[in-house]
Amino acid sequence: MRCARVIAAHRAPARSPIRVAAGDRVTLGAHDCDWPQFVWATAKNGLGGWIPADVFDAERGSAIALKDYDTRELDADPGTELALDREHADWWWATAPDGAQGWIPARVLQLLDEDTP
Incomplete structure (x- = not known):
């Protein structure tokens, strides 16, 4: 498992x-301007969220999810060290020291190795 240090605060929407x-089955809308690999997906319950487009079998309109995906994001402050599980579309699924889990953008992380102080 990789580790990273948060270098800029991140707050979930x-x-x-x-x-x-x-x-x-979901309905797909526009792609995000800042994260073009993400598309707005609206579930059958009416709730929507940004999900990587490669999770679906279509680019727009009616689509079917090809795999499970959770849009939960992780709040984190600079200096916090996180355990990283997997990367998808320039975001990492991470676990905070308190056990909280969620996605956090790679651009707010410094990946650590054994030599990083």
């Missing part, structure tokens, strides 16, 4: 996270 499971 105020909206509720959504989860899609493989096989779920």
